[in-house]
Amino acid sequence: MAITYKDAGVDIDAGNRLVDRIRPLARATMRPEVLGGIGGFAALCRLPTGLSEPILVSGTDGVGTKLKTALATGRHDTVGIDLVAMCVNDVLVTGAEPLFFLDYFAAGALDVDVAATVIAGIADGCRQAGCALVGGETAELPGLYAAHDYDLAGFCVGVVDRAAIRPRTDLVAGDVVLGLPSSGLHANGHSLARKVLLEVLGLGYDARPALLGGVTVADALLTPTIIYAEAFRALRALPWKAAAHITGGGLVENPPRFLADDALAVELDPSTWEVPAVMRLIATAGVEDGELRRTFNLGLGMVIVVPAEVEAAAIAALAPWRARTVGRLVARAGGAPSRYLGE
Numbered sequence: 443m444a445i446t447y448k449d450a451g452v453d454i455d456a457g458n459r460l461v462d463r464i465r466p467l468a469r470a471t472m473r474p475e476v477l478g479g480i481g482g483f484a485a486l487c488r489l490p491t492g493l494s495e496p497i498l499v500s501g502t503d504g505v506g507t508k509l510k511t512a513l514a515t516g517r518h519d520t521v522g523i524d525l526v527a528m529c530v531n532d533v534l535v536t537g538a539e540p541l542f543f544l545d546y547f548a549a550g551a552l553d554v555d556v557a558a559t560v561i562a563g564i565a566d567g568c569r570q571a572g573c574a575l576v577g578g579e580t581a582e583l584p585g586l587y588a589a590h591d592y593d594l595a596g597f598c599v600g601v602v603d604r605a606a607i608r609p610r611t612d613l614v615a616g617d618v619v620l621g622l623p624s625s626g627l628h629a630n631g632h633s634l635a636r637k638v639l640l641e642v643l644g645l646g647y648d649a650r651p652a653l654l655g656g657v658t659v660a661d662a663l664l665t666p667t668i669i670y671a672e673a674f675r676a677l678r679a680l681p682w683k684a685a686a687h688i689t690g691g692g693l694v695e696n697p698p699r700f701l702a703d704d705a706l707a708v709e710l711d712p713s714t715w716e717v718p719a720v721m722r723l724i725a726t727a728g729v730e731d732g733e734l735r736r737t738f739n740l741g742l743g744m745v746i747v748v749p750a751e752v753e754a755a756a757i758a759a760l761a762p763w764r765a766r767t768v769g770r771l772v773a774r775a776g777g778a779p780s781r782y783l784g785e
Contacts, residue, residue: 451584522563538600550587609684624743
């Protein structure tokens with residue numbers, strides 16, 4: 443009896459069926475710069491016109507252990523949005539326009555329906571970001587992953603005119619920090635969140651604790667990450683200076699990443715924004731404030747620095763994203779580069 447690749451756990455025909463399923467999803471995300479479509483060995487993309495010195499910007503990320511909740515609940519329709527968001531939001535803070543995106547989907551055994559649902563979410567995220575899903579890789583890795591487990595990675599490439607690269611070098615004390623609300627946990631801190639919610643507090647995924655206002659634990663954990671591409675497009679006419687995507691490291695480690703030296707600090711006023719209910723629920727289990735700040739976004743998915751004189755105009759431009767002033771740049775004079783007002 444002849445031994446086949448399928449006998450070893452790899453189903454080539456399933457992979458081909460998946461490609462057929464995702465081809466129209468990718469086609470719906472195309473930008474005019476993209477040459478060709480899904481199915482080649484590599485993707486080709488022109489640079490947009492109108493840039494005097496175009497610089498390519500790249501970013502890569504994953505979804506982390508948020509996938510554990512997707513796998514446990516059988517809900518796979520939003521983690522693809524998270525994948526795009528985590529990559530695109532990193533690219534946006536440089537001032538770049540996202541051009542195209544590729545994904546890597548690896549599983550112990552390829553379930554075409556699950557994979558197609560995940561990639562449909564990726565295509566949705568690309569439409570939200572305005573970038574093209576130009577391809578990716580699907581890997582079936584029996585023996586490395588459990589049969590029903592999968593992992594995701596994403597890769598985004600954008601472009602920015604050299605003169606428009608952020609952060610700018612003219613950050614000064616008195617510049618205003620605007621905050622754009624998050625939708626919740628986004629895709630960071632889920633290992634701590636699941637430990638607290640499921641183990642320490644003993645909640646199930648279907649539980650509806652009062653603090654969540656009727657939302658289930660699964661709903662709170664799987665709420666997709668906001669993609670801020672349209673917000674940055676709304677700012678193009680204004681001289682914004684810097685931005686930070688609030689991911690791993692939370693409000694402690696991310697805002698200072700746009701500071702060039704130790705002359706300035708980011709001072710945030712926590713009374714100016716609301717902490718999402720899921721994070722307040724986690725705090726009830728005894729997680730200290732400092733740990734919350736360095737693990738979660740605490741309600742701010744993105745912070746953007748603007749000159750004080752355009753504060754009102756920037757808030758107006760960002761009104762659909764509920765922007766508000768959450769802090770300022772201050773002279774550091776020692777201490778931490780990111781701190782809360784009054785501490």
